[in-house]
Amino acid sequence: MVKRKIGLVGFGHVGQYLYEFITSRDNLEIAFVWNRTRSVLEDAAVPKHLILESLEDFESHTLNRKCDLIIEVAHPSITKTYGMRFLKHADYMIGSPTALADEDVETGLRELATEGAHGLYIPVGALWGAEDIRRLADAGTLHSLCITMTKHPAAFRLSGRLDELNQTAVESQTATVLYDGGIRALCGLAPNNVNTMAAAAVAAHNLGFDKVRGRLIADPAAEGWHIIRVEATGSKLTNGTQLSVVTERRNPAETGAVTGSATYASFASSVLSAHGKGPGFHIC
Missing domain, CATH: 3.30.360.10 (Dihydrodipicolinate Reductase; domain 2)
Structure with missing residues (x-):
């Protein structure tokens, strides 16, 4: 079985939930985990070889451990700073889509997602319908x-x-x-x-x-x-x-x-859906 390798950016409540979900699946594998405070990762016993010290290093890290999907569940500022770089190397799921309210950010990501090789995924979260x-x-x-x-x-x-x-x-x-x-x-x-x-x-x-x-x-x-x-x-x-x-x-x-409590499971479902849709903006 070929496992999808996932980079996880953020290790708050949602990030921790997704980490446990991903590591429990036979078809998914953690490529790296980044969190602003490293001690949180260490306290959670995340293996050292999976901890990314700096997001500036994610490109070199992904050369050693291929990453199929990068998930942001940290803060909208992550997408503003690293979104374009992430999308050039892998599919990208934005857990904080308020970042797209910045017109320049949304326009840049839409153009790259349309013209590039990877897709950008927006989880529905608590949105019904x-x-x-x-x-x-x-x-x-x-x-x-x-x-x-x-x-x-x-x-x-x-x-x-x-x-x-x-x-x-x-x-x-x-x-x-x-x-x-x-x-x-x-x-x-x-x-x-x-x-x-x-x-x-x-x-x-x-x-x-x-x-x-x-x-x-x-x-x-x-x-x-x-x-x-x-x-x-x-x-x-x-x-x-x-x-x-x-x-x-x-x-x-x-x-x-x-x-909300039910939103965690919604995020997990989105991780499974954020796959195989090709370039473009995708609701998942």
Whole structure:
């Protein structure tokens, strides 16, 4: 059996889960693991020969241990700095697709993924109906898309005005709308919390980051849950009617957790799907 060799960038909760998943599979193998803090890898007993000291060295490392897929589950800054380099050497799965809200980053990666030898994969994460959204976008019949994410205030990692509003929700113990608008700006304000929205913008490529609407709500009553509501409409028909779809996903989550419990398994499924689709942008 030929094993797919995978480079793992990031060893937080999701990275650790994927490491265990990959090492448990007969058809997958770890090529390297990188984490900003090496001691975390050592504490987890990751074999020394798999630890990549610096991402600057990944090219020389992959010459010795061929890498089929590189997975980022660290921070959107990784894609901005290394995404193009990764994609020149292997398929690349972006676990923090908020990085694509930077137009230059998205344009550069799309061009390379289209013209190069490798594919770029976007995991659906907590997004429900991603494939249906993509099909509507492919047909040019997706008219609007709104993603509403409701979480307990402790689940957010925010700054500036959004953090102030989040504290207001805590103090008042009432649901508070932190943001309502195009998701391009939101990705920069809450890069750790809205990867689901970024994945939706990639799937809804005829609308993109500016026209897909994002609503972020802090609700103290949402303890134990991440609630994601997806509202999509199709183009109006000649008789004035249009397709309308509304879904709500209630993802169990420990209070304060950035990632919902069911999303881990979704990432594992994406790893298995991120294979064999060739060049281009792929939802997985």
